Amino acid sequence: MKGKNILIGITGSIAAYKAAILIRLLVKEGVNIKVIMTPLAREFITPLTIATLSKSPILVDFFNPENGDWNSHVDLGIWADAYLIAPATTNSLSKMAYGIADNLLLTTYLSARCPVFFAPAMDLDMFQHQATQQSIEILKNRGDFCIEPSTGELASGLTGKGRMEEPEVITEYLKNYFSKNKPLKNKKILITAGPTYEAIDPVRFIGNHSSGKMGYAIAERASELGAEVILISGPVSIKLANQNIKLIKVVSAAEMYERAKENFHNADIAIFAAAVADYTPVNPSEKKTKKDNNTFVLELKKTTDIAKSLGAIKKENQINIGFALETDNELENANKKLNEKNLNFIVLNSLQEEGAGFKYDTNKITIIDKNNNIQKFELKTKQKVAEDILNKIVELIENNKII
Numbered sequence: 001m002k003g004k005n006i007l008i009g010i011t012g013s014i015a016a017y018k019a020a021i022l023i024r025l026l027v028k029e030g031v032n033i034k035v036i037m038t039p040l041a042r043e044f045i046t047p048l049t050i051a052t053l054s055k056s057p058i059l060v061d062f063f064n065p066e067n068g069d070w071n072s073h074v075d076l077g078i079w080a081d082a083y084l085i086a087p088a089t090t091n092s093l094s095k096m097a098y099g100i101a102d103n104l105l106l107t108t109y110l111s112a113r114c115p116v117f118f119a120p121a122m123d124l125d126m127f128q129h130q131a132t133q134q135s136i137e138i139l140k141n142r143g144d145f146c147i148e149p150s151t152g153e154l155a156s157g158l159t160g161k162g163r164m165e166e167p168e169v170i171t172e173y174l175k176n177y178f179s180k181n182k183p184l185k186n187k188k189i190l191i192t193a194g195p196t197y198e199a200i201d202p203v204r205f206i207g208n209h210s211s212g213k214m215g216y217a218i219a220e221r222a223s224e225l226g227a228e229v230i231l232i233s234g235p236v237s238i239k240l241a242n243q244n245i246k247l248i249k250v251v252s253a254a255e256m257y258e259r260a261k262e263n264f265h266n267a268d269i270a271i272f273a274a275a276v277a278d279y280t281p282v283n284p285s286e287k288k289t290k291k292d293n294n295t296f297v298l299e300l301k302k303t304t305d306i307a308k309s310l311g312a313i314k315k316e317n318q319i320n321i322g323f324a325l326e327t328d329n330e331l332e333n334a335n336k337k338l339n340e341k342n343l344n345f346i347v348l349n350s351l352q353e354e355g356a357g358f359k360y361d362t363n364k365i366t367i368i369d370k371n372n373n374i375q376k377f378e379l380k381t382k383q384k385v386a387e388d389i390l391n392k393i394v395e396l397i398e399n400n401k402i403i
Contacts, residue, residue, distance in 0.1 A: 002030030012040030087121030124160030182226030
């Protein structure tokens, strides 16, 4: 877990004292810690204790009333590789299940892009109550991980299930998660993302509306799954959160092709998610073009098709993935690109679908493979779409179909 960013949420439970031990253990593992406490949690353990152990200021409120500094739940959710809520009271679990965000801990939960773990802590009757069990099932079905409480003496004096699991057990749970969930470990992945800008003159360019969000989401998730990631990115405004990703910035289609070609030979997997310009000006002007005429004729030439060119030299044990953004004849056009570019599968999305395409935080895709198997997915966040794409790649690897 060394180097992982783990966000810890502490809710108002007598078991909050265990959070101090848990934080100490995680820090010893080399984990970077940030902590959010609910207002009531401060009644059970002091922020000073937690801040000292975590080596980071404790966050409780949405903003600092003295200077107005905002504690961004969005930034916290992006920073974290995992969000662990321990202890998690029935009150907080219920609010998490039904999307109630009345404190910083809960708002951050709804913004988190990372795996979420929660360790319930409550009296046995509260834990067994149908409402609590229903909330836990909702969270588990959503993909969150429940670290089951243990059985023992409770704060009420009763004995039963409801004790927050011991810090040593929770630490091992996280270690096992991060070690097992690395299906792309030792794999090198080349990813292209964003638009390219083709210069008309020093001021103007031909471009497109690509934000780069899809490619960046794939890069972040691939790194989380253990891959060594090289991300070749056109001009975007995204700040890369994962420092393990090697970022190569380019501007034009020609630059992107050269950098992709340089790195393709050593890549196990190449994912061509960039929206590369199909044409570029033949003779870009070295000086700003003056607005002297009512019309302006610009001669264009084709750019190199990166996916097609690298597909032509693809080795048998390499996986190449392409994208097709279409407005009509979607399946026909996608299949054509799949074959022409020697891809293992292609990710199709249509501008006709609401919430899909450029600039959105969501996407709706269809995956088509070489055997014409078609798999359609619902509208999801681009982070979830990235998981679907990478899961397909892992499936190819694990089934010994390639690599």
